[in-house]
Amino acid sequence: MRLDLSKKCTPHPGHALVVKNPSCMVLQLALPGMALISSVMKIISVRQPWASLIVLGFKDVENRSWSTRYRGPVLIHASKRGDEVSKADIERRYGVRLEGDLRLGGIVGLTEIVDCVRPHPSPWYVPGCYGLVLAGSRPIPFMEWKGSLGLRDAPKKLTELLAFYSS
Numbered sequence: 001m002r003l004d005l006s007k008k009c010t011p012h013p014g015h016a017l018v019v020k021n022p023s024c025m026v027l028q029l030a031l032p033g034m035a036l037i038s039s040v041m042k043i044i045s046v047r048q049p050w051a052s053l054i055v056l057g058f059k060d061v062e063n064r065s066w067s068t069r070y071r072g073p074v075l076i077h078a079s080k081r082g083d084e085v086s087k088a089d090i091e092r093r094y095g096v097r098l099e100g101d102l103r104l105g106g107i108v109g110l111t112e113i114v115d116c117v118r119p120h121p122s123p124w125y126v127p128g129c130y131g132l133v134l135a136g137s138r139p140i141p142f143m144e145w146k147g148s149l150g151l152r153d154a155p156k157k158l159t160e161l162l163a164f165y166s167s
Contacts, residue, residue, distance in 0.1 A: 041154040042113075043075040045147035048102040049090055051078040053124075055109025055139040058096050061122040063129035068116050068151055075154055076137075077147045080105040094123060106144040107158075111137035113151075 046054060046062060053059035055076050087098045111134045120131035145158060 041073055041075060041159060042070060042151055043077055043107075043147075043154045043158070044151045045077040045079045045149065047079045048082040048104060049085065049087060049098055050083060051076050051108050052098060052102050052139075053090070053094075053096065054111055054134060055137050057137045058094070059124045059137075060134050061120050061124045061131040062134060063124075063126040064132060065129060066150075067118070067130040068113070068132065070151060071113055071115070073110060073112050074151070075107050075158075076109045076111055077145060078102070078104050078106060078108045079147050103142045105147070106142050107140065107162075108142055109137060109139040111135070 044062070050059060050062070054062060082102065082104060091097050113132050114135045115131075115133035117131050117133060118129070119125060119127060120133065122131065122133075125131045143158075143161065
């Protein structure tokens with residue numbers, strides 16, 4: 001499943017996310033100045049600071065021990081527990097400086113899985129892992145939410161909450 005970037009939209013003022021069919025979790029996400037996204041929404045939990053690095057567009061590969069055939073939009077959930085890597089380590093290793101507090105235990109953004117490969121030339125790729133290749137990453141307003149393992153369908157309640165808080 002791919003994002004249809006040919007459709008542009010003009011969201012109503014203050015509206016960012018519209019649930020078109022909550023029973024099927026089919027969403028249309030319309031962020032100002034961005035294309036209309038219409039798809040079944042998935043969610044994946046990632047520890048901080050990696051979750052923020054993804055949604056800010058720095059990290060273009062998420063490393064996993066498993067592969068997936070899924071291609072399409074994914075909500076990025078920042079796990080309740082962060083990784084032990086420090087902001088200074090990130091800056092030293094990758095030349096990226098992260099500012100401010102990194103939110104834990106909720107949805108922090110959206111990306112698209114465009115491929116799953118092994119290996120990948122990205123500096124973010126860890127040899128021996130499967131690389132979920134990411135594109136179109138962007139932050140969205142934080143929403144507290146309980147995470148779980150794996151790539152999974154976004155629960156109906158989450159899609160409804162996202163729609164409610166964006167209206």
